[in-house]
Amino acid sequence: MTVVRSAVTGVGAYLPEKVVTNADLAKFVDTSDEWIVERTGIRQRHQAAPDQPTSDLAVEAARKALAEAGRTPADVDLIIVATTTPDMTFPATASIVQRKLGVPVCVAFDIQAVCSGFVYALSVADGFVARGTSTCALVIGAEEMTRLMDWEDRTTCVLFGDGAGAVVLEPVEGQGTPADRGILGSALRCDGTKTDLLYVDGGPATTGQVGHLRMLGNQVFRHAVVNIAEAITAAAKAAGIEIADVDWFVPHQANQRIIKGVGDRLGLDENKVVSTVAMHANTSAASIPLALDSAIRDGRIKRGDLVLLEAMGGGLTWGACALRL
Incomplete structure (x- = not known):
């Protein structure tokens, strides 16, 4: 097909x-x-x-x-x-x-x-x-x-x-198989009951100001490791792949401890994990494409590789995507 x-x-x-x-x-x-x-x-x-x-x-x-x-x-x-x-x-x-x-x-x-x-x-x-x-x-x-x-x-x-x-x-x-090039499967999530864990304390309809970022770091960390792992598993299932088959894991670059925690929970080989957080810090929605670009430029990620992307942010929102380059 x-x-x-x-x-x-x-x-x-x-x-x-x-x-x-x-x-x-x-x-x-x-x-x-x-x-x-x-x-x-x-x-x-x-x-x-x-x-x-x-x-x-x-x-x-x-x-x-x-x-x-x-x-x-x-x-x-x-x-x-x-x-x-x-x-x-x-x-x-x-x-x-x-x-x-x-x-x-x-x-x-x-x-x-x-x-x-x-x-x-x-x-x-x-x-x-x-x-x-x-x-x-x-x-x-x-x-x-x-x-x-x-x-x-x-x-x-x-x-x-x-x-x-x-x-x-x-x-x-x-051909409709995991060997295809392109986006193979995604999983998106949001839990609005957790808005108080990561937010900006301002906005046009409330304070009329931009506001500052506020975060309960320990709680965000705990939710991140569990929730991201679940979304990755769901995205892999939607793509018809096994996590063990993934060539590269490109996570949201929030914190090296979160990246390691998710990797350990899923049993990912740390040599397959792309990390740029040391040089870029957390660039929010920009972090995944920045890390992807970095790994392509240095020759790690190549055409045909199976790649898993994931992220978690305020909302709380989180999600994952499996694609073959």
Whole structure:
């Protein structure tokens, strides 16, 4: 049986020029490099310039993804931007990205699922591409999480960074088996009763201000390890694969301890796990495409590899996606 799959044909990433090390933070936050590394694995993060909005990061990543796919902005008919830090309340950052890239009239919108945003956006884009509504989709995760930091809260401000990653999705024909190239299966979840574990204490309909990120770290950690493992198992089942068959595991880069905890719970070989949290910190919806791009650039992930993606964020939202490059 011939089926249409959504294949990743191009990947791109962008990180702002400014690098902030743990030692830099220790100059004005009650913390230290040792404290941060021991608890998170993070050593540095990138920070956007004051005049550099999220859309600028998204555009740079998108251009690289399009170039790798051999496509131009004129080919794009769908743009989905996963972001927690939009340029404006409205219009959608995707609309601004469309204008800056010079993409013709198309479908463009944002998805807000915090750190899970990229996995959510992939699943939504898959619905367009696999059903013939889109033939060239841009899926972008772009964040400027440093804009949301309370720089007096050392438990959160050391965790986050800025960046963007993008993929191009295009339709390919397959035989309806796990050997097909493309997105094979996804699992998305949300538990709104846990909103108080990770949130921003502001918004246009409440305080009229942006607000700062707040988190109950220990509880988020506990839910992350259990919930992510369940979603990964569900996504693997939907894809018709065994977790042991996966070539690479590309998780949301929140915390090295969470990455290890999930890997241990699933019995994953640590040599198959892509980790960039030390250099990028937690870039929310941008973290998965940034890590994916990094592993492709250094030659670890190759065409034909079976890859598992996962993330968990505020909401609480979480999800996983299995795909073959």
